[in-house]
Amino acid sequence: MLSSLRTKVRSQLGDGLRSIGQSLGWRSGAPIVLSACLVSATVTVGTAALVWQARDRAETEAGYQLRGLAQVMGDQVDRWFQSVQLLQQIVVQHAETVQMDSVGAVKERGSSEPWHLKLKEWSSFFPDIAVLFIIDSEGNVVNNSAKWPFGPMNLAERDYFAEVRRRNDIPYYVGRPVIDKITGKWMVFISRRLASATGDFIGCVTVGVTISNLEAFYQDVKIDDRMAIALFRRDGVLLARYPQHESALGVVNASSEGVFRRFSTSSLVTSRMKSLIDGEDRYITAKISSRFPLVVSVSRSSDAVLAPWKHEAAQMIAVAAVMDLCVAIATALSLRRIRARDRLANAESYLARHDALTGLANRLNFNEFMTRQITRHKIDGGDAMLLLLDLDRFKEVNDTLGHGVGDQLLQAVATRLGKMLSSDIFLARLGGDEFAFVTGSERHQDVGALASLILQTLSEPFSVASNEIVVEASIGVVFISQCDGDAETILRRADLALYAAKDSGKNNFKSYCPEMEQGLRFRRELEVELRHALTRGELELAFQPLLHLSSGQISGCEALIRWKHPVRGYIPPSEFIPVAEETGLIGTIGEWVLKTACKAAVSWPPHIKVAVNLSPIQFRTRDIVSEVRAAIAESEIAADRIELEITESALIDDSKLTEVALFELRSLGVSIVLDDFGTGYSSLNYLRKYPFQKIKIDRSFVGEIETSQDCLTIVEITLLLAKRLDLLITAEGVETVEQLNLLKALGCTQAQGYLISRPLSAACILDFVRTQSGNAQAA
Structure with a gap:
């Protein structure tokens, strides 16, 4: 689609340029036509670059989203399994206290009603856990937290019992999902080995959780219908997934194990691949637990990720076609009037309005832009939002690593912000480590999301001159509609909000409110006194x-x-x-x-x-x-x-x-x-x-x-x-x-x-x- 459209645009452009040359009576208009073609080619190449940058941005934003959600879900799984370990540790410690340290003691003491009451009490502290078992060395359930009395039950053939009995090098084992014999529901069981003083296997403590509980939690955090969240064992066995996919539960997927092995335990890597479960082309991020043999994957279909990009790309190509024609006409009409003096004036104007270090708009450019926004607000009521950002503890970078490294860090921050922000957001460096963002009123409802995205983007470490530097920032927010003054008044109130953000712990944002004026006066008086x-x-x-x-x-x-x-x-x-x-x-x-x-x-x-x-x-x-x-x-x-x-x-x-x-x-x-x-x-x-x-x-x-x-x-x-x-x-x-x-x-x-x-x-x-x-x- 993109290739055919570019071909059509070039053909129309060539015909237009030839018509213009003939109508103007150019007998030898090749140089001018060539210049116009070069400009047109620049527009075309630039548009192509913007299209692919937009694609990269869509994939990058999807990666940020998936990595953030995978991190959250991975941490949740770690905390959940830590609670399981804690529950098992409580049982093991109590067993040691009552000297339940032999095969006979497990069968005799562990099968008592007081032990059942203890198991029931302990498991009640962990609402996500369905059942808690004590199993003897032969696989017989000697006690449980769910029912008393209960009939005989032997679990010797279950992998979560067989593995902890067979191997003395693992303290616990996460079993494959199975359908519970009593409830008929899919469940996952985690067993911890019970050993005698000499290290001999005398039984195990097993915790069971209903898979529907895990999937219900995934459903609560799912962002849209094209996203899937899954929990695997490290060897590729699927433990839980939303949307549900029962036919894949408990199945060993060798491809999954190979994919997970490519990542280190601290990796959060987003890849595009065909889903190992539903076969759909997806962007997938895997979070490997550093403490448990588990993997959380968060994925989103490639169609959903790239749909906004395709729409944006079509718009940019259409605009490029119009621009090519306009450039050709403007070039033909005004090429002879372009003078070196004008080019020099443009260059001087650019340097006067842009920061020499980062290339961003400078304070003069910012004031002019804000003045236009204020005028527009007074005429038609159009509003705008100013976000003022200041890097936390930037002075420490200059003091410890030198001003050269500090300048390179500012350049890296500006580059990352420029790539992250959409084109309708005005970005300026006001001086030092202070940056300003101005965006239209349609983003009023997105101020929290935009500020959070900026802070999250900056939280990724910067590699500067062989130094890994972690940056945090504070943001103050103000709307033009909140201010009756000029650009300096708006900036001062944004600075008050920034001050409040730093005062509340830094690495966050605050929106301006009138009470901040009074708080500032009180604080200044307090400082002097x-x-x-x-x-x-x-x-x-x-x-x-x-x-x-x-x-x-x-x-x-x-x-x-x-x-x-x-x-x-x-x-x-x-x-x-x-x-x-x-x-x-x-x-x-x-x-x-x-x-x-x-x-x-x-x-x-x-x-x-x-x-x-x-x-x-x-x-x-x-x-x-x-x-x-x-x-x-x-x-x-x-x-x-x-x-x-x-x-x-x-x-x-x-x-x-x-x-x-x-x-x-x-x-x-x-x-x-x-x-x-x-x-x-x-x-x-x-x-x-x-x-x-x-x-x-x-x-x-x-x-x-x-x-x-x-x-x-x-x-x-x-x-x-x-x-x-x-x-x-x-x-x-x-x-x-x-x-x-x-x-x-x-x-x-x-x-x-x-x-x-x-x-x-x-x-x-x-x-x-x-x-x-x-x-x-x-x-």
Whole structure:
């Protein structure tokens, strides 16, 4: 189709040019005709390039979509199988506790009604799991979570039993899908090996899940009718799929195994191939689980992916045909009037309106464009949307890798943004690491999707001068209809929204609202006053005691900063700490808190520790190790009485500088505490990688521990994890006796909250400790 249309266009173009030459009386018009043909050829070649770029863009966008969904589904499968492992681990640990460690013990003790009740209780915590079995060494089901009493059942021929009995090198095995004998439904069973102290096979713990549950979840997340989501074993056996395809369930597909083997466990690769299940030509992304022998594939038919491109290509070719004719006519009429002076003027105009580094429109070009948009809005009400983007922590790239690498990174960012954005979006670089996007009002409803797509596009690592650089960005959004001023007013309000996006955690976007003006004024006032707060003695420390649950004694106090403003009264830390972090004042304030807390704690009984919170900014901008060492020397406090609390946000950059600082601090003798565990990224890798001695469970879980089974389960699992890793546990936000007793029964180490004491001044803390100690001795 494309080839025949191009041929027709060239034929019509040649006839038109010859007619024009004859009508003008050109006896020797070959040079002019040749120039016109060259221009026409350029249009044709350019159109062809744009057509294939559009195809690449369609395939790239499909790849982004499929990889994003495959990543989400792969993570969901990992979490689901982790829950299965956790359930099996609970059963195995209980079996070890009751000494069910032989073939006879499995048959005798495992077949009791109490064991049935335990299995039923444990499986109830995992609603997606249909049944939980204990199977003896001969394949007989000795107990289950579904029914009591139950008839004899032998599963020796099932692969999920035979494989764990035959092989002692695998802890668990995912079986092929089978039709359940009782329900008649397709199910998948996962078995974990039970072994004696000598490693002999004595049975297995098997979990069953109904395939329809997995497929129902896939149905909920499916984007359109031409998309398919499937779950395979690594050897190619299909476990579940939506849309359903029962004839393929449990079938070993050698081609699938070969395809999956091409990818590493961390790959997210999109390929075009014929579907191994329904035979349809598809774009397929496979997510290989790094922890389980499983593969999640997300695919979309090639017809659905390329349909918008085909429509766009037809439009571009039609436009190119018209342009070719127009170019030919314009060239014939005006070629003699083109002068070198005009070409030079055009070049100068381009350079004056485009950024020399990236080739994008510059601030002058942006202002002119915005002025036109404002005029159009005033005349016909047409609206436009401005997205202002700023790279987060770009200064660190210049400081650590040099300005040359920083310039190359800006060029790479501009190139990637230009490829990602559609042609109707105006893109400019305003200076430094700041970019602006302007698009029409028809995208009002898509502001979230567009901003998210931009952030996702930039999140892919950049390879610059042999350096792999990960970029994050913040975006502020404003509409022309929200502003009555000029381009600078619109830009200032977009900057306010950008400021709010950075203030809320960065790597996200915020839309402008009038309240931001007031918030900015308040923040600027707060910044000025905060700079004088230390010198004026307005900052104070309060100390909240930590109760050791087994002894009933106060074992430590957390230092909490307070700002007693002479006019505003007490200002919460949640308002002034972010200002301090952004302005860099947190370093000076943090050093004051550390030294003041240590000096106060010297007068306490020697068994009471002092806990001090550290900001992530202090690790990046201060020599925190030297500051802690100086505080110890000045106060003459024992290092092992100091606890330094950090949140997960200090660790997410995986900075080598942070890692080195934590180990140096630990070598001084101080304790390192992970604060607010469970509310942020909660990577278990942190507990393995960094030298923590304690975890603090966030108050959001403790507050609902009596009423929410989910919160109770999270606290129980966290306590079990801490016990295995030999870590202490402090529960924050304890406010009732019932919460305290439950935490004590679960084995929690310390409790902190209003039930024990509100934060006290340094003058009152000693009296409270003495009173609490006397009460504990009397009890």
